[in-house]
Every structure is written in structure tokens, then in C-alpha cells.
Amino acid sequence: MGYNRFGSNEAMEENFYLDRYYALHYKEGASMLDGLPEELKEVVDPHWGQFPPQHPFVAHLGGICYLFLTALSVFGNGLVMYIFLKCKKLRSPTNMFIVNLAFSDFGMMLTQGFPVGVGIFMSPVWPYGAFACKLYACLGNIFGVSAIVTMVVIGYDRYNVIVKGFSGTKITAGKAAIILLFIWVYVVAISIPPFFGWGGYASEGVLVTCTYDYLKDDWNHKSFMLWAFIVNYCFPLCVIIYFYSGIVKAVVSHERALKAQAKKMNVDSLRSGTEQNAESAEMKIAKVAITNVMLWFTIWTPYATITMIGQFGNRSLVTPLVSQLPAFLAKTASVINPFVFAVSHPKYREALASELPCLGIGNESKPSEEQTVTAKA
Template sequence: MSSNSVEIHLSNSTMGFSTTTYEDETIVYMCSNDESIKFGAAAVPFFYYTVFTLSLLGNGLILFLLLKYEKIKTVTNLFILNLVISDLLFTITLPFWAFYHSNEWVFGNGMCKVVSSVFFIGFFSCILFLTVMTMDRYLAVVHAVSAARTRKLIYVYVASIAIWVISFVSTVPKFVLYGTRKHDSAGILCEETGFSADKIDTWRRLGYYQQLTMFFLFPLIVILYCYTLIVVKLFNTKMHNKDKAVKLISVIVLAFFICWTPYNVVIFLRLSPGDPCNDYLNNAFYICRNIAYFHCCINPFFYTFVGTKFRRHLSALLGTNCLSMFRRSSSSSRTSEYSPQTIYE
């Protein structure tokens, strides 16, 4: 392919682009990535369809129980509602990406922009809501007296609006950059295109820095700090089942760390000098990204079914006694200042 004449194939269904020839421009296509594309086609679709099914059932069930049995206008429930919505936004895009990885992008240039934008809005907001919910639990447990006065609904509304605005703004570059282009062997692709290689590389690197700082290091620091102080607070109380609460917190922190650290390490390596078309690094990116995406779909369970009330709602819905195995721990913790359940209720 000559660097002086590059053809860009874009769908004209929405944006009105057609095949165009650019003279004296750098090459628009960043990498051929043939081997990585083949690896993605083999590994990604099944995983995406599986996560889509589990997330849709799990988050759909939580949303149904929340609307049917709970008062929505409480601090905890409003945060859970927003978290479920962000996960569902992320989830509904997965079938598009699954089909795309096993075939090609057949949904048009406009849908490429819309689906990628919805995907990243759900992705970013999920992480931020997890972070804010951790801070809220910290206030409720460590500063229970003052939190009773400050944890008002306006506090939830402001935090939620801020998170959605940040998520939308962070997604704008994705909407602008993403589009369709023709690949010689892979067919029509949905990725960053339509600009010079230097511009795409610059925006891609900015996106990586944004992911590392705003959507990994900051949440990780907040989660470690808040849960450490929560654990210290629990050990200083007369709580009977504090070990169970500490184990629950450990699982939540480890799940976040294990799921998100490999993905962000690979992103960091992509920022380092080296071959940007390294197939081993790109394959590792596929694997680690899928692990991170899976966490976005399972995290609502940590914030709902660890508490007795959601298990009670599920029991009422199914007409069974799902709480029998938990009766002993629930009754023994009634006289305690805290219980494992009240950490997330």
C-alpha cells in the first residue's frame, strides 16, 4: 500500500462518507493485525454471548426485585439502580461485538459509532459507580453518625449526574474516531479510522492514559483506602460475625484487582516503546480485556445478594425458602452493631 495514496472505505448510510483518496497523508491503518483478528474471532464470540446471557439474567433479576419489592428512593437502592443500568448498557452491546468478531461489521457506520459509544458509556460508568458506592459504604460504616445527616437523596442525584456526565464526555472521542473501513482479508471493520495515523495514535494514547488514571488507579486507591478503614472499624466493634464481613470485603477487593490489573498492565505496555502491532501483546489484550469486562457484569451481585433483603425478595419470588442456610448467621448478628449483611444494605 502506497503512503501517498490511501483509500478509506466508509459506509455512507449515516455519515455520508464514500471512498476517498488522500494525497500526502500518513497511512491511516495502524496495523494489519491479521493474527490477532483470527485469535479474536476464535476466542471472543463465545465469551461475549456467555457474559451477555449471564449479565442479562442477573442484572435483569436484580432490577426486577428492586422495582417490585424495594423503595427506590433510598441512597443504597438508587446507587444499585444506576449500577445495574450501566451494566445493562454495557451488556446490550456484546452481541454486536460477538457477531463482529466472528464475521465482519454489517450494521453500518452509524451503528458502529452508536454501539461503541453505548459500550464505553456503560463501561466507564460501571467503574465510577463501583467507586462511589464504595465511598458511600465507607461513610455509612466508618462515619455512621455524621453520614446519617449527610447521606440524603440530593447527594445520590448529584453523584449520579456527575458520573453519567463524565462517562458521556469520556466517550465523545470514541464516537468521533470510530467508524467502518474495509480490510483486505477481514472485511468491514469497526474501529478508529477516518483520520491520519498520527491523530489516531495520539487519541488512542490519550484514551489509554485516561483508562489507567481515571478508571483504574483512582478507583483502586479509593477501594483499598475505604475498605481498609471499614475493616479496621469492624474489628473495633462487638460484631459477632466480623470474620464473614472481612472475607466478603476481601473477595470484593480481590475480584476488582484480579479482573482489572492484567487489562491495565497490557494497556501500559501498549503505551511503552515497542512494536504496536505485536501479536502476542494484542492477543493478551483480548484475553485481559475479556476478564475485565466480565467483572462489569458480576459486580451487582456483590452489592445485592450479600444482604438478606434481596435473598428474601428472591425467596418470595420463587416461593421457596432461600434464607434457611443464613438464619443462624442472621439471628446471631441481630445484637451486634454491624453484620456482614448490613455492610451492603
């Protein structure tokens, strides 16, 4: 005797069960869709019926991970929003982009991580019904794409300051508000077409989460997925690479110019005393820029690849775990972003040390030149 999916001993004999050693037993021909509630068939593709029942511990482990990520995201992004909005010196127009990124990540895990983490222990499949599955997927798309577009805007802001310098466009409070309004109108507009007949949302992987319906063969779904792949992944990736590669080139070029000038003047460096630290600070700008691009690429590429394989490639490669793991990896962005875009901000660390010294982050001393230069990144 042991765990059963359907709550009765008869069902245990007819479908599958766990023995006292937690080994999964199921009859020949059993599939993930056995016993699937009728109301969920609308959002579950027959593709998943070719796979045998998944060990419940896989889903339970995922539920624990989702709840853990939710706690980290809510804490980390909540701190970012609290500090940046409370401290007057941090309430600059461009810093509102960091606040918007934190809000997007906060909303992502609150609407995506918590329902799944709880739901997994309520039912072996999505427990909230077909419409809630579509709404869940739509909200995930809204908050996820909002975070992506906001990272593009942050990249532009840093490019504008570091590469363009005084010739760059100054972002005022009004311009920042317009940009933020555009971001949210844009992400909602590109996320709701499935509710109006273009594309669709459906359950995925081990059937505990929902996302784009990337397994339908008709051109309606294919065209939507191709469009989403371009506007949600390819275009943002190209723009981010352009901005941050420009930042790296500008920093490297500046360092080269300083060294050339120092050589002409027959000195080791044009900097002296504490200014020597500025050199490593400028190189840190380049390292942070490269890190931003690599993290973005690493986190989102597996998920984008799976959706394209499911839509245009060999679908036999899209197994439940192969589908579920990239979706989970994409959620980790909401935990990483506060550290990449906020904790690396020296003024944020200074304010955090002042407001919440119990965290032991940063210090209250006056920022050095190294910190000042790093803040521009």
C-alpha cells in the same frame, strides 16, 4: 475444501481455508487484513497486519462466550433491578446505587455482548461498519466507566456507614439523585472526546470488537489514553482501596476492642446466645471488602495494562489474542457484580426468596443479627 473467508473457491486458493480436518491453511505472507472491507480501514490499525489470519474457531468460541455472558448478565442484573425497584423496603436512596450498577452492567452486555456474539457468525471481522465500531466502543466506555464509578460510590456509602457511623453524612433521596445524575454526566463527558478529535476508537484483537485506539503514535492519542488510564483506572482503584481498607481497619479495630473488654471483664465474649454469630458477621464484612477490591483489580488490570503497552510500550507484545482476552475478561465484571453487590445483601436474598421462590435463593425468615450486620457492608 472447507471454510473460506471470502465466499468463493477462488478466494480460498488466494487467501486461506480450512481443510476437512479443520486445520487452517494460508499462503506465505497472508495477514489478518487480507480482504478487509474498505470501509473498515478507517478503524483498523496497520499493526494487526503483521499477524497471520486467525483460526475462525477462535472467534466463534468467543461469540458463544459473549452470548452466554450476555444471557447471564441480562438475567442477573435484570433480577437485581426488578427486586430492588419492586420491593418497597429495598427502595432506599443508597440501594439506588446498586440499581444503577445493575443497569450499567445490563447495558454493557446488551450493547457489547449481543452485537459481537451475533456479528461473529455474520462475518470474520466487525460487520457493522466504521461508525458503528466507534459507537460500540463509546457505549462500552460509558457503561463500563459508569459501573466503575458506581462501585466507587457504593464503597463510599459503606465507608460512610461502617467507619463514620452516626457522624457520617446521611444520603437522602435528593442527594442520591444528584450523585446518580453526576455519574452519568461524568461518564458521557469523558467518553465522547474521540468524536470531537481527541483520541479515537478502533477495532482490536481479532477485529470483532472495538475499543480505545491505543496504537496510534501521535500525542493526540497518547494524551487521551494517558488521561483515560488515570481517570478510569488509577483514580477509581486508589479511592476504592482507601474506602475498603478503612472498612477493614474499622472492623478489625472493633473486634480487637471487644476482645480486650471481654478480657478485662474475665469473660470469653461480650456476646451471648445468638449474638455469638455477630462476631463472624463482622469479620465477613472485612472479607467482602477485600473480595471487592481483589475482583476489581483482577478484572480491570489486564485490560488497562494492554492499553498502556500498546500506547507506550513494546507493541509487538500486543498480539490479537493478548489484546482480545483482557477485553473479554473486563466484560465478565457485568456478570460478577450482581453476586458481589446484590446477592450478598441479606434483604435482597429475602425479597428474592419471597418474589421468586422457584430460584431457591435465600429464605423468608426474619434476618438474624448476623444478616443485619452484613447488610451494613
